[in-house]
Amino acid sequence: MQQFPTGVEDNPVVQRAVRHLDGLGDPRFGRTLVRCLDDTLARTIRPMPDGTAFVVTGDIPAMWLRDSTTQMMPYLALMRDDTALQDLVTAVLTRQFRQIRHNPYANAFNAEPSGRAHDPDDLCDDPWVWEEKYEVDSLAFPLLLAHRFWRATGRTDHLAEAARTARTVISVWRTEQDHERLSAYRFVRANGPRSDTLPNGGRGTPVARTGMTWSGFRPSDDACAYGYNVPANLCAAAALDGTAELARHLHDAELAEDAARLAAELREAAVRHGTVRHPDFGPVYAYEVDGLGNALLMDDANMPSLLSLPLVANVSLTDPRYLATRRFVLSPANPTWYRGSAAEGVGSPHTPEGHIWPIALAVQGLTSNDAAERLGVLRTLTDTDAGTGAMHESFHKDDPHRFTRPWFSWADAMYAELALDVAGLGTRFLWETST
Template sequence: MGTLTTTARPDAPLDPPLDAEVDATLRAAADRVRAVAGERVGGMVEAALRRTLTDTVTTGADGSAFVITGDIPAMWMRDSTTQLTPYLRFLAGCAPLADLVAGVVRRQLACLDHDPYANAFNDGPTGAHYDPDDVCDDPHVWEQKYEVDSLAYPVTLAHRLWRATGRTDVLDERAHRVLRTVVDQLRLEQRHDRSPYRFSRDTAIPTETLARDGRGTPVGFTGMTWSGFRPSDDACTFGYNVPANLFAAQALLAVAEIAGEVWSDTALADDARALSGELVDGAAAHGVVPHPAGTPGDGARIYAYEVDGLGGVLCMDDANTPSLLSLPLVAPDVLDPDVWRATRDFVLSPANPYFFTGSVASGVGSPHTMPGRVWPIALAVEGLTGTPEDRRRLLQLIADADGGTDRVHESFDPSDPTQYSRPWFSWADSMFCELALAVADDASS
């Protein structure tokens, strides 16, 4: 998710046209939003839902689907999953959308089969790279930053497709092999000193490379699994990213269900459940810490963002998911609800060094962008994990903070939304749509 000069066509017409059934499904969804949030918000939602399908997805001859971020011509395992989030509610009733998601799952699994340490891939062996001088020169790989969520997101997408439709065509021999690899790699990285993975980039930006000749900062054993980079694509300060570990624990439960119910592979199911428990126990033992002293909430127990098992603790949150704020969305069955509620209070307060306030908005940002910028993704997550009133307020806030573009951006100045990063960021579009559809659901419940 590295920030690059825009290469996509943000003003391009919607071409090719959508399948008629998909078109009707999206129009009906947007009309539900219009009924509760007005014409402008509903129009933004409809345009965003269409734009992702028409301008980011390329379907291959084999039925797989390649998804770019919107402004970068590469496919991230994380982004290509989150970009599809608002469409998942329609899978049971719209076969063409189910086919599209199946195509994305096929491509994601093929990518992980090729290189489970990479975070972003090219559409074929094009040789394109974020940095041509990186150690990894595989022509299929755009970037080889190892991020735990890059393993977890494709698993959860395959699981949701299966549960929503009952289809198992994507859960083939390759899928079986890849899910075995996911479990084995997460377990190997519990003891990173045994790992072959290295990432080194010739740069003066410390978050763009790993210390110690590409091995990362030292870590002790905690039971959690190591990650070189965060969901922001920034290097971890400490090697155990707590929200990524809890997300991986949730994904491992999905692996266990698929392994047991689809493949009757009890060994893989048992391994996945056992490792999930180890990650949860590790997060509880090492990743739950006292609220930072001297701040509101002092004395509560909260989730740290990162730890190293050697005494290093980083209390913050980042807008990119999996984040601490997003845990009810990505790790609902493995989080501690009481710890998360205290963590939410921390994240949405000045105690979080990446919570920013301006005259227009307040919200979570990221060290990945300019200081003081608020991310619409985090505003959407705040709403999705909050109350119906939160959702309505934040939906309107995101729409009003578009900088006059009718687009949802990566980040914006909370006192001047005309100052923003990334003219077109499909993940932000999709999270705005997911929030809007949740608002519509609230109104009908």
């Protein structure tokens, strides 16, 4: 069984980053960076007999397609000359691709066909599936990672399987462009809050065709209020941009054309149908729409979010619509933005009211061109870890010792991305493709 790295202390990029961060006068910055990177490698990675890697998200024994992607992202800055880290990402990608092809509507999987599930009474009885909440980003994020890994390392041994998986993804996204007529997907959960199930017999709220692709659930795993999640569609378009570039490298003209065509459709539809005029901010992106005239103005801390569009959707930091949206998101006009005595930032309906997410704080820093703002966010993250040295899912705006999920590896990864960026060694925006 293949063994993977369990620490990064000897990595020269990490050593340079720690020296830079220590020079900023707060030893917590570099110490937390190393702890976050080491914890993911040592505690969340499980080598599998087939040579792949199973990645838990933290304190839940399942592998989320989205989370396992974001958990790997900061290591892309460290691996140009580190073949062991490269082998790890290849093993994660291989497992993700197989999971997608096995069930493209599932968001989280078991390591073995154990039948374990978030709720055993769900409609899905596939023993490999932990949960079958269909989320557009679950398919987009592994494709983003495949493209970014190739760009970071030049490795090509994952590309054939990436292309094969992309065909499955494109087929699903095409079907879900006409969800009402073509989709057989249903999700009904009898136990739990309303956000854990879809209305209308498991089909979700009604939608009209717009050119966007439908999603049952948000990146938070909460049900969509309206079926077209705008940031997820823009993220899907970016994933297809990268897929088209990979396909051209493979001389697969058909896949390149299919990916580029669908990317253009999703992007054009998201801009056309997902833009609303806010009385204070002007034209901004809505979070969700249904094509029937309804729009939800908010953002969610989970990526892809509206705030994260430059990181995951090839949207320029200088795009006027994005800048207006960013001002909205980081203001009291956004119902999920909170300001307290400990911090201010974006939260989520997925967690209690008044709770701010470290993921969203890191995204705020990574989408800022202001070095002082990025450093300020890094300081806020270390100030609000409740003395644990770890990032949590969320913390109360007035009391960071009131937090959810003591072990949440995705949040650790986002701290690492921001810390590397503050040190001038990050990888943000290096993956943009021509559209």
